[in-house]
Amino acid sequence: MSRPTVLMPTPMSDVVTDGCTAHFDLIRLWESDDVDAALAARGQDVLAVATGGKRPLDAALMDQLPDLQIIANFGVGYDSVDVEAAGERGVVVTNTPGVLDDEVADTALGLLLMSVRELGRAERYLRAGQWPTQPYPLTPTTVAGRRLGVLGLGRIGEAIARRAEVFGMTIGYHNRHEKDVPYRFYPSLVEMADDVDTLVVVAPGGQATLHLVDAEVLRALGGEGVLVSVGRGSVVDQTALVEALRTGTILGAGLDVYEDEPHVPPELMELENAVLLPHVGSASVPTRRAMGQLVVDNLSTWFETGRALTPVSTAAS
Numbered sequence: 001m002s003r004p005t006v007l008m009p010t011p012m013s014d015v016v017t018d019g020c021t022a023h024f025d026l027i028r029l030w031e032s033d034d035v036d037a038a039l040a041a042r043g044q045d046v047l048a049v050a051t052g053g054k055r056p057l058d059a060a061l062m063d064q065l066p067d068l069q070i071i072a073n074f075g076v077g078y079d080s081v082d083v084e085a086a087g088e089r090g091v092v093v094t095n096t097p098g099v100l101d102d103e104v105a106d107t108a109l110g111l112l113l114m115s116v117r118e119l120g121r122a123e124r125y126l127r128a129g130q131w132p133t134q135p136y137p138l139t140p141t142t143v144a145g146r147r148l149g150v151l152g153l154g155r156i157g158e159a160i161a162r163r164a165e166v167f168g169m170t171i172g173y174h175n176r177h178e179k180d181v182p183y184r185f186y187p188s189l190v191e192m193a194d195d196v197d198t199l200v201v202v203a204p205g206g207q208a209t210l211h212l213v214d215a216e217v218l219r220a221l222g223g224e225g226v227l228v229s230v231g232r233g234s235v236v237d238q239t240a241l242v243e244a245l246r247t248g249t250i251l252g253a254g255l256d257v258y259e260d261e262p263h264v265p266p267e268l269m270e271l272e273n274a275v276l277l278p279h280v281g282s283a284s285v286p287t288r289r290a291m292g293q294l295v296v297d298n299l300s301t302w303f304e305t306g307r308a309l310t311p312v313s314t315a316a317s
Contacts, residue, residue, distance in 0.1 A: 006047070006050055047069050074292065096290075098310070147195065172186055197225050
């Protein structure tokens with residue numbers, strides 16, 4: 001019996017590549033000298049796509065894969081996939097939730113601690129040999145007692161909230177819909193920003209959330225406010241953020257995601273009150289292995305049972 005054909009548009013981790021090679025007929029599209037010719041020759045054979053999000057999976061590409069059944073995405077965010085086009089074609093889209101929640105939540109709390117307590121700046125002070133001259137200045141605020149607002153209270157957002165409670169913070173959140181959780185729900189993002197002094201952004205990307213955190217939200221967050229962003233870089237208006245940090249509209253920011261990754265604007269990198277990480281929220285070997293395995297397991301389970309483990313969109317739903 002022939003094995004299902006899986007298309008991999010761009011290179012992925014060894015866990016995904018090796019797993020797909022072991023179970024499927026894998027087309028490594030990036031190795032083709034002529035991508036269009038490769039798709040024309042093999043596109044009708046493709047039943048699944050394994051993707052890391054580096055190449056958009058839009059309607060035009062799906063049209064070249066007439067028998068496509070499932071798209072297995074590496075990562076929680078799947079904004080590189082045209083989910084509406086997939087649904088119209090009866091194609092299931094999956095992501096990799098759960099296995100990276102704790103890792104990203106830990107990163108968010110790390111960014112929060114570094115931003116509020118200026119830990120990165122203090123380390124640079126020590127390394128520059130300034131400590132023998134005089135002690136590092138006292139930080140203007142601390143973490144305990146801060147009021148946290150979570151934008152996007154999904155699995156990761158809830159994991160962040162649980163950690164923040166341990167640090168003595170009070171929690172609120174803004175979602176499209178209210179949830180059954182012991183935290184205050186804010187129907188308005190601006191209202192929440194005005195009522196908290198710490199805003200953690202975990203919202204997904206896409207047109208619906210583009211620049212949701214804008215100059216108005218940052219003004220509402222205020223002069224003691226700290227922004228932490230670990231969702232998608234497009235949610236935060238980066239130009240407005242630079243201005244807010246530069247003028248003291250907010251106290252500081254900790255970012256792991258950006259609008260045009262891997263490019264970070266020089267004006268953002270120049271700011272001492274910005275803690276910047278190169279999108280490492282889930283970047284540990286154990287977590288990335290678990291994410292990769294879930295990509296493979298979604299494909300294997302689909303072809304064995306007709307069901308995916310972690311679907312985010314189906315034509316039937």
